[in-house]
Amino acid sequence: MSSIAMSDIYKTGHLDFEDNKKLIYLTPSEPIVYSSNNWIYKAMPSLEQWLADIETQSTMHRAQGSNHLSFTFPEDETPNEQLRKEIKNKSFELSYLELYAISPAELMSAETINIDVQFVTRDSIEDYLDVHQVFAESFGNDYVQQSTELIRHRFADEVIQRVIAYKDKIPVGILNLILAEDTIEIDGFGVLPKYQRMGIGKAMQNFVAEVANDRTIILVADGEDTAKDMYIKQGYVYISYSYNVLKEQIN
Incomplete structure (x- = not known):
């Protein structure tokens, strides 16, 4: 089971973009489904990068009728104190998922x-x-x-x-x-x-x-x-x- 990872979990929605830092799921046919309209980071973003990404995702989501913002951080990495503070200041809900096998x-x-x-x-x-x-x-x-x-x-x-x-x-x-x-x-x-x-x-x-x-x-x-x-x-x-x-x- 050591080879099992979060990447094995099925992702709903349409993969709109991918680079070495993130995957962007954007699905106009399912605008209110959070998991179908979500960014998955491959590397933990800096605070400055995350704030910029909020603006970009807001624009993309509004254009297709999505009224939420959603980000997933890299597997087995915890946002640092500075990032967690800003997450709270901007009224985001912080949660975590655990993978079992x-x-x-x-x-x-x-x-x-x-x-x-x-x-x-x-x-x-x-x-x-x-x-x-x-x-x-x-x-x-x-x-x-x-x-x-x-x-x-x-x-x-x-x-x-x-x-x-x-x-x-x-x-x-x-x-x-x-x-x-x-x-x-x-x-x-x-x-x-x-x-x-x-x-x-x-x-x-x-x-x-x-x-x-x-x-x-x-x-x-x-x-x-x-x-x-x-x-x-x-x-x-x-x-x-x-x-x-x-x-x-x-x-």
Whole structure:
């Protein structure tokens, strides 16, 4: 697992520009999706460079109807005190993600419960969207509408496979699988609040382990989210971190 890195995580959106310092994702068809309109630094910028980049990104985002600013700093590098102070002064939210990995054999649990986990089909896409909407609502109605349209549009995507879990024929959980040659990434993992702590998440991860074959299973977790404690208990191994800054509304 030592070769696993943040660069293995699937990136949504259109890569508009790349040089030796950064990658710029700019996606006019998804203006409100933060991850699809984001800069990823390959090298930690100076304070002066970041301030200049804010102005450039603001211009680019406004031109396509994006109303946010988003930057991801290099893997395993922490912004220095001067940069962190300016991030706070400019009202950006500073957070970090952690990358975890596990082998299918280590993830598989012998415990079984009566949960039906399956890949989403044309017949079950609306069930998937019903669960998705519950988690998407916290981002606002525009996000619900745009993300729903994108999911329908990308349903036949060969890279992303969507998974749904049923309990007593009721859709209760969803996740996405991003398939690569050596890895299988879990994304968009959620179980409806009413059905949490019933073993549904474990049943869904068993399903992932079964379809992963010999590929390493990877995921990213919010560094400040208690969900990462669950992953550690399941045997996931911490790999690395990356800091992100986000401003949801451009002044």
